[in-house]
Amino acid sequence: SQQGEEDPQALSIQEGENATMNCSYKTSINNLQWYRQNSGRGLVHLILIRSNERENHSGRLRVTLDTSKKSSSLLITASRAADTASYFCATVHSGGSNYKLTFGKGTLLTVNP
Amino acid sequence: GAGVSQTPSNKVTEKGKYVELRCDPISGHTALYWYRQSLGQGPEFLIYFQGTGAADDSGLPNDRFFAVRPEGSVSTLKIQRTERGDSAVYLCASSAVPPGRNTGELFFGEGSRLTVL
Numbered sequence: 160s161q162q163g164e165e166d167p168q169a170l171s172i173q174e175g176e177n178a179t180m181n182c183s184y185k186t187s188i189n190n191l192q193w194y195r196q197n198s199g200r201g202l203v204h205l206i207l208i209r210s211n212e213r214e215n216h217s218g219r220l221r222v223t224l225d226t227s228k229k230s231s232s233l234l235i236t237a238s239r240a241a242d243t244a245s246y247f248c249a250t251v252h253s254g255g256s257n258y259k260l261t262f263g264k265g266t267l268l269t270v271n272p
Numbered sequence: 273g274a275g276v277s278q279t280p281s282n283k284v285t286e287k288g289k290y291v292e293l294r295c296d297p298i299s300g301h302t303a304l305y306w307y308r309q310s311l312g313q314g315p316e317f318l319i320y321f322q323g324t325g326a327a328d329d330s331g332l333p334n335d336r337f338f339a340v341r342p343e344g345s346v347s348t349l350k351i352q353r354t355e356r357g358d359s360a361v362y363l364c365a366s367s368a369v370p371p372g373r374n375t376g377e378l379f380f381g382e383g384s385r386l387t388v389l
Contacts, residue, residue, distance in 0.1 A: 189372045194380075201276070201363060201380035202315065247314050249371075256328065257372025258303060262314035 165248060165266040173271050178235040180266040182248030183228075189251040191224055192260065193233050196245045205246075206233075210253065240272045274298075276381035278364050284387045285354055293349040293384045297366030304347050305378065306339055307363040315363055321347060354388045361385050 166181045182191070190209050194202040208215045208224045208231065215222050221234040235242055245265045251257060277296040285291055297304050302323055307315035317331040324344045332338070336354075341347040351358055365378040 190376075192371065192377065199382075201382045202365075202378070203380070204377035207375075207377065249314075251372040251376075257376075258320055258322070258370045259317055259328065260305075260371045260378055261317065262307075264312070264314045 165246070165263045167266060168264070169267045169269070171269040171271065172238060174238060174240055176238055176270075178238050178242070178268055178270070180233045180246050180268070182231045182233070182263055184231075184248070184250050184263075185229065186250075187253045188226075189253045189257060191222075191231050192249045192251075193220075193222060193231075194247045194249060194262075196247065196265070198244070202247065235268075238268075238270045240270050242268060242270045244268060276364055276366055276379055278362075278381035278384050280384055281382060282385045282387075284389065286389050287354060287356060289354050289388075291351045291354055291386060293351075293362050293364075293386070295347045295349070295364030295381060297345065297347070297364070298368075298379055299345075301366035301368050301379070302344065303367045303370065304341060305365040305367075306347070306349050307365065309361045309363055309383070311360075318349075318362075351386075354386075356388050359386055359388045 192207045193205045196202045206217045208222045219236045224231045245267050247262050247265045249260045249262045279294045304321040306318040309315045319339050320328040321341045336352045339349045361383040363383045365380045369376040
């Protein structure tokens, strides 16, 4: 079963604009991670946020976490055509196994040049 | 190698045939995962190895699916009597630290695309 649900399913923006993707999950977590997948390729880890953090940054990426709402958002600033990809959130449940990463269905981001 | 390597990258087979998919993880990574990804979906967990043993195989859909990792490095996912519904991309990942540890991330291979006709 899939834990997270990304929103929107698809997002199309112009180069230079910011892209925001949201993720909701169902159970308490240890951490939440975002991955990127280019078409036909494997997934690449982008950023991780711990359950006791509210915000984290890495380059043009900003991730937020609201554990009371069981939701996270990923912001990509100043988007580029090369950012076109699918983005997945993934969670590790707390209170159980610390090895299983459960993925959402993803958001397909298209950045138009 | 530098990354997770999966072979074959593409496999087309007929219904009822046996298939093996291979994964060579990053050297030194003790944890190895198999996921399955259908079109337009996120990866779904199949099985997790810690060293040579399958610590969690709860995601394997049925007993036609089996995976091994005899020496704690390379893993093979085996599918017997393939069905059309098995068509998907099979992703392998490895990690040095469990993802529940707060520095843990998975490193994925490019996947093996299986098509069952």
